[in-house]
Amino acid sequence: MEKQVSIIKYKNGKKEKKLDKVAEEVPLTIFLNGEELITLLCTPEYLEDLAVGFLVAEGILVPEVNLKVQVQHEKGLIWVEAEKVSKLGKASFGKRMVTTGCGKGTSLFQYHGRGKIAHNLMEISIEKLFSSLKEMHAVSNLYLSTGGVHSAALSDTEGNMLVFREDVGRHNAADKILGYCIRHELQLMDKIFLTSGRVSSEIVGKVAQMGVPVLVSRAAPTSMAIKLAEELGLTVVGFMRGGRANIYTHVDRIR
Amino acid sequence: MEKQVSIIKYKNGKKEKKLDKVAEEVPLTIFLNGEELITLLCTPEYLEDLAVGFLVAEGILVPEVNLKVQVQHEKGLIWVEAEKVSKLGKASFGKRMVTTGCGKGTSLFQYHGRGKIAHNLMEISIEKLFSSLKEMHAVSNLYLSTGGVHSAALSDTEGNMLVFREDVGRHNAADKILGYCIRHELQLMDKIFLTSGRVSSEIVGKVAQMGVPVLVSRAAPTSMAIKLAEELGLTVVGFMRGGRANIYTHVDRIR
Numbered sequence: 091m092e093k094q095v096s097i098i099k100y101k102n103g104k105k106e107k108k109l110d111k112v113a114e115e116v117p118l119t120i121f122l123n124g125e126e127l128i129t130l131l132c133t134p135e136y137l138e139d140l141a142v143g144f145l146v147a148e149g150i151l152v153p154e155v156n157l158k159v160q161v162q163h164e165k166g167l168i169w170v171e172a173e174k175v176s177k178l179g180k181a182s183f184g185k186r187m188v189t190t191g192c193g194k195g196t197s198l199f200q201y202h203g204r205g206k207i208a209h210n211l212m213e214i215s216i217e218k219l220f221s222s223l224k225e226m227h228a229v230s231n232l233y234l235s236t237g238g239v240h241s242a243a244l245s246d247t248e249g250n251m252l253v254f255r256e257d258v259g260r261h262n263a264a265d266k267i268l269g270y271c272i273r274h275e276l277q278l279m280d281k282i283f284l285t286s287g288r289v290s291s292e293i294v295g296k297v298a299q300m301g302v303p304v305l306v307s308r309a310a311p312t313s314m315a316i317k318l319a320e321e322l323g324l325t326v327v328g329f330m331r332g333g334r335a336n337i338y339t340h341v342d343r344i345r
Numbered sequence: 346m347e348k349q350v351s352i353i354k355y356k357n358g359k360k361e362k363k364l365d366k367v368a369e370e371v372p373l374t375i376f377l378n379g380e381e382l383i384t385l386l387c388t389p390e391y392l393e394d395l396a397v398g399f400l401v402a403e404g405i406l407v408p409e410v411n412l413k414v415q416v417q418h419e420k421g422l423i424w425v426e427a428e429k430v431s432k433l434g435k436a437s438f439g440k441r442m443v444t445t446g447c448g449k450g451t452s453l454f455q456y457h458g459r460g461k462i463a464h465n466l467m468e469i470s471i472e473k474l475f476s477s478l479k480e481m482h483a484v485s486n487l488y489l490s491t492g493g494v495h496s497a498a499l500s501d502t503e504g505n506m507l508v509f510r511e512d513v514g515r516h517n518a519a520d521k522i523l524g525y526c527i528r529h530e531l532q533l534m535d536k537i538f539l540t541s542g543r544v545s546s547e548i549v550g551k552v553a554q555m556g557v558p559v560l561v562s563r564a565a566p567t568s569m570a571i572k573l574a575e576e577l578g579l580t581v582v583g584f585m586r587g588g589r590a591n592i593y594t595h596v597d598r599i600r
Contacts, residue, residue: 093568098592098599100471110591115546115567131546131569216355237584238543238565258545258567288493290513291370291386310493312370312513313348314386329492336365337353 091133091232091256113238115258120144121169122151133232133239133257136266137161141168143269144262147296150180153272207303207323212280215345216335218249219282219306223330225251226284227308232256233286241286242267244278244302252276260287264296271300278302289328291315298322304343306330311338346388346487346511368493370513375399376424377406388487388494388512391521392416396423398524399517402551405435408527462558462578467535470600471590473504474537474561478585480506481539482563487511488541496541497522499533499557507531515542519551526555533557544583546570553577559598561585566593 092111099108119129120141127150132140138159145151151172158171222245227233230241233256242263244253253270257263264285271278282304283297289311295318297305304325311319311328316338319326325340337344347366354363374384375396382405387395393414400406406427413426477500482488485496488511497518499508508525512518519540526533537559538552544566550573552560559580566574566583571593574581580595592599 095568095571095593098596100590100592102588105592105596112566112568112571112593115569117569236565238567258543288513310491311367312493313350313367314370314372316350316367333357335355337355337360338350338367341353341360 091135092236111235113232113236113258117166119167121167123171123175124169130259130262132259132262134163134166136255136270137163137168139266139269139273140257140262141170141269142272143265143267145170145172146272147265147268147299149299150176152176155273155275157273206321207298207301208279209323209340209342212247212303213343213345214247214282214304218245218247219304219327219335219344220330220333222249222251222282223284223306223308225249226254227286229254230256230286239263241284243284244271244276245282245284247280247282252281260285261292261296264293268296268300282306285309288312289315289326291318294318294322294324294326298324303340346390347491366490368487368491368513372421374422376422378426378430379424385514385517387514387517389418389421391510391525392418392423394521394524394528395512395517396425396524397527398520398522400425400427401527402520402523402554404554405431407431410528410530412528461576462553462556463534464578464595464597467502467558468598468600469502469537469559473500473502474559474582474590474599475585475588477504477506477537478539478561478563480504481509482541484509485511485541494518496539498539499526499531500537500539502535502537507536515540516547516551519548523551523555537561540564543567544570544581546573549573549577549579549581553579558595 091114093114094109097110099106116134117129120127146153152174161168226243232239239256240260240263241256244267245251253267255263255266278301281302283302284306288309289307291314294315306327308331319339325343326338327335329336346369348369349364352365354361371389372384373387375382401408407429416423481498487494494511495515496511498506499522500506508522510518510521533556536557538557540562543564544562546569549570561582563586574594580598581593582590584591
């Protein structure tokens with residue numbers, strides 16, 4: 091997932107020719123039932139998970155375990171065959187998930203039928219969140235060698251890391267985790283989603299769409315991310331670093 | 346551009362209720378000649394520049410100074426009226442700018458007719474790049490108070506900062522600068538584009554589309570960003586911090 095490139099390194103007023111490592115980024119074009127849908131730019135691993143996770147997160151596909159997925163790595167093409175394509179999801183796709191309302195201004199994201207996340211299904215200690223996030227950063231090898239990717243991970247309430255992904259796109263890393271969970275039938279209603287990136291409304295939307303109740307980041311959330319998380323019943327913890335953390339929404343899940 | 350929110354602050358094993366500032370994120374729905382095109386999620390300032398910059402960067406509009414733009418801030422709606430809409434650009438929009446080729450795998454971005462950036466039009470000293478990037482970070486007030494945004498700026502070869510923008514999306518910050526330059530007829534062929542974010546192929550594409558010859562970041566580029574910059578004649582400098590920098594492409598513009 092790395093590529094070696096020849097660079098000019100500048101240091102102490104001197105230029106020097108050197109070899110350096112950068113994160114690999116490739117285009118992946120997704121075909122759904124034979125029709126070209128979109129080209130994503132991503133790190134070239136776990137492409138089947140990425141395609142499935144993306145289609146479900148965008149509301150185009152309903153989660154199915156036995157989707158037919160075929161990938162041609164060298165050409166950057168992937169074919170997904172599915173019966174349960176949402177016409178509404180496909181029609182609104184490309185306009186993102188936000189709809190403009192009438193009179194009352196702008197309504198928030200549409201959630202393809204998923205309701206608010208249930209509140210009494212899990213609890214987690216803040217210490218476990220700290221150790222999970224620390225573990226995620228410790229295993230972020232591609233980040234450590236290139237600095238050019240974001241990490242995402244899924245943990246359980248005991249602090250065990252179940253899935254870990256790195257990608258040049260922080261949304262891709264989330265989609266790869268979602269796709270993995272769908273294809274391996276992993277239950278998500280008592281899990282924790284960890285990310286190295288900032289928490290925008292789109293990431294909140296994806297995690298809520300997955301049904302994961304807790305989202306943790308070392309970075310900052312936006313105003314709309316907080317508003318959306320409040321509405322959807324998602325616990326958001328940000329700025330988790332150096333023994334500190336900010337809990338923005340639904341604090342009752344944090345012991 | 347900030348919102349105050351009520352949070353639970355965790356520190357030294359204690360939870361405390363506090364007020365905190367987060368970056369504002371709002372949806373902005375763009376209508377082109379009366380037709381709904383897309384909803385962006387952005388920081389709610391310079392929305393006219395954002396819409397114009399986005400449409401040109403995506404290859405849907407040809408740069409025009411006197412575009413009719415009308416914005417309704419409270420509803421998050423913006424109308425752009427233009428005569429020179431590219432049918433090709435609009436058709437490929439939503440599939441991003443990458444096209445899949447036949448036989449030879451995947452071709453790179455399409456550049457809407459703009460050729461390679463001319464090579465002999467400017468030169469800049471690396472000291473000026475260091476001071477410009479330092480200045481950009483120093484004036485990033487929204488970042489300093491919320492941690493939730495990216496910065497972008499445009500400087501000249503003397504190190505003067507001409508335009509500066511912050512946004513929850515790093516692509517939006519770039520589009521706001523592009524839109525400003527189009528609407529104010531600013532020449533770009535001897536300018537420097539600075540960003541706080543990672544350098545993906547999409548950012549390289551946007552900057553090359555603007556015709557700006559030098560792109561500087563304190564963060565990392567990806568493999569495809571470097572390949573694309575090499576092809577398009579763009580100088581990419583990354584990891585510029587602490588007196589060090591990596592020059593990835595077209596070093597001859599750097600003195």
